[in-house]
Amino acid sequence: xxxxxxxxxxxxxxxxxxxxxxxxxxxxxxxxxxxxxxxxxxxxxxxxxxxxxxxxxxxxxxxxxxxxxxxxxxxxxxxxxxxxxxxxxxxxxxxxxxxxxxxxxxxxx
Ligand code: I3P
Numbered sequence: 001x002x003x004x005x006x007x008x009x010x011x012x013x014x015x016x017x018x019x020x021x022x023x024x025x026x027x028x029x030x031x032x033x034x035x036x037x038x039x040x041x042x043x044x045x046x047x048x049x050x051x052x053x054x055x056x057x058x059x060x061x062x063x064x065x066x067x068x069x070x071x072x073x074x075x076x077x078x079x080x081x082x083x084x085x086x087x088x089x090x091x092x093x094x095x096x097x098x099x100x101x102x103x104x105x106x107x108x109x
Pocket of ligand 1: 019021022024025074
């Protein structure tokens with residue numbers, strides 16, 4: 001599954017609160033391949049290669065959990081992703097249908 005997602009990093013590994021200055025919303029083109037969610041920066045082209053920075057932003061979704069962020073009301077269509085090493089991200093999908101589709105895909109790999 002692919003598509004645009006806007007990401008906010010809430011907690012780093014071990015659940016440590018992400019420091020100020022690194023908590024802003026950023027748009028990525030997300031590519032879910034196997035157990036990795038790749039987050040590609042910049043303009044989308046179908047044939048574009050992942051940069052070193054993109055690879056650093058990749059998230060392992062093995063033993064992760066995605067769920068609707070019902071407690072987050074500043075933006076619509078936002079879901080949480082909690083990874084096995086207790087990183088926490090918020091992702092904003094373009095619409096409710098896309099949000100549900102990402103949640104289902106992430107939770108059923
Ligand atoms: C963050 C940015 C986020 C905001 C976050 C800020 O600043 O303004 O949009 O989250 O607030 O820390 P920076 O880009 O300097 O990291 P919201 O959009 O959810 O308000 P937070 O620290 O309360 O999460």
